[in-house]
Amino acid sequence: MxxxxxxxxxxxxxxxxxxxxxxxxxxxxxNAATVGEQLLQPEDGWKRYEDDNSKIFYYGEIGEAKNENLSGGSAHQTGYNGYSEIKFNFTKNKIALIYRAYNYGKNPTISIDGNAPEEIKANNYDGLSILVYKNDSLEDKEHTVVIKTYTSHVFDSIDIDKDGILLAYNEDIKNQLISLDKSSLNLKEGNLKQLKATTTPTGAKVVWSSSDESIAKVDENGNVTGVKEGQATITAQIKDSEIKATCTVTVTKASDTNTGNTTPTNPTDNSGGTSTGTEEPTNIVNIAHAKGDNTNNASGQVSIIFKGVAEAQLKVVKTADVDSVYVGDTFTYTIEVTNTSDKVAKSVVINDNAPNHIDFIVSGVTTTQGKVDSSSTSKNIVVNVGDIQPSGKVTIKIPANVVL
Incomplete structure (x- = not known):
């Protein structure tokens, strides 16, 4: 027993x-979540700060993403229209970053205390509230963090030690902003107009530059001079920062009657169309909408600006190679511009704006004639096509990514 x-x-x-x-x-x-896992709540011994915390400062082109399945129900879309930064300080010895991850673009980087940037694996995984970066072996002190984003990514939240504190980044520069009084400007050759920059803090040093000084020049005071026919981008940038604002300048010949980027009285329908002017050469605007009503191409439109005689007519058709898409998908728009007349359409410029939830992939844009303008961004593509001969056709392909 x-x-x-x-x-x-x-x-x-x-x-x-x-x-x-x-x-x-x-x-x-x-207590040992690894990079690539979904992390809806902080681990034991950690606490979470959401993306809209007042101690987190954003610089550059920033958008907003809302989804009830995100941590806190919202996120900041950094790199929304190009380069952007996130900056903050925190105390204690560990940090983790939560993103809405999807396989697209160049990974963001994080630099802690000015050390060499580390890659944030935001495009290595897919899903909401994904742990994309973790470092739990830092020195126990206050740290400075700079996150740099080069293409669109959705920043969700920050986790740090439960006894740590999130702090504002450098008080002297946390509110740096810059804006211009004009986003577009029409000039004739030889004419001059001034752009005015407003900065926060007031009096910040502004550096001016032109994407093409052979078309438009700008001096240290923002005075823009039209040099020759064409289009250029004027940039005002706070010195020693990535904070900038831009203005698109269209220069026309002194003898031309410039109607600018105005929309015609009867815009074309979804299949493209034509516009005409007077007997004298003039700027003619043609609007074409993408076919279909899906998220991937609804609201897409293309402005076609050209100079030529009234008989020159352009037909524009914009299509997508998919019917339905999901966030993170990549697809391609095709724009076909055809000169349906027996006259030359001169100095054609294609200007395509991205619909909501779409980012263009600028580096992948191709055209059978002309070249992509350096002012192009993930939200706006400009192609300087040049002259289109009678019955000539130009095909432009624009790869795009679906974002929140």
Whole structure:
């Protein structure tokens, strides 16, 4: 009988030991989330700060993403229209970043205390509230963080030590902003107009530049001079920062009557169309909408500006190679511009704006004639086509990505 109870006792101890190991194992798993996992709540010993916390400062082109499945229900879309930065400070010895991850674009980077940037693996995975970066072996002190984004990514939240504190980045530069009084400007050759920059803080040093000084020049005071016919982008940038604002300048010949980027009285329908002017050369605007009513191409439109005689007519058709898409998908728009007349359409410029939830992939744009303008961004593509001969056709392909 004693041996019987002894065996029972041994088995009971073994069961408790196995259960104990399981509990320890489960605790270890719960407290050791790895990069690539979904992390809806902070791990034990950590706490979370959402993307809209007032101590987090954003610089550059920033959008907003809302989704009830994101941590806090919202996120900031950084790199929305080009380069952007996120800056903040925190205390203690560990940090984790949560993103809405999807396989697109160049990964963001994080630099802590001015050290060499590390890659944030935001495009290596797919899903909402994904742990994309983790460092739990930092020195126990206050740290400065700079996150740089070069293509569109959705920043969700920050996790730090439960005893840590999120702090504002450098008070002297946290509110740096710049804006221009005009986003577009029409000039004739030889004429001059001034762009005015407003900065925060007031009096910040502004550096001016032109994407093409052979078309439009700008001096240190924002005075823009039209040099020759064409289009250029004027940039005002706060010195020693990535904070900037831009203005698109269209220069026309002194003898031309410039109607600018105005929309015609009867814009074309979804299949493209034509516009005409007077007997004298003039700027003619032609609007074409993408076919279909899907998220991938609804609201897409193309402005075609050209100079030529009234008889020169352009037909514009814009299509997509898919009928339905999901966030993270990549597809391609095709724009076909055909000169349906027997007259030359001169100095054709294609200007395509991205619909909501779409980012153009600028580096992948191709055209059978002309070249992509350096002012192009993920939200606006400009192609300087040049002259289109009678019955000539130009095909432009624009790869795009679907974002939140």
């Amino acid at each position: 004693k041996n019987y109870f002894k065996k029972i006792l041994i088995m009971f101890v073994m069961v408790l030991t196995i259960m104990g190991i399981g509990v320890i194992s489960n605790c270890y798993v719960a």
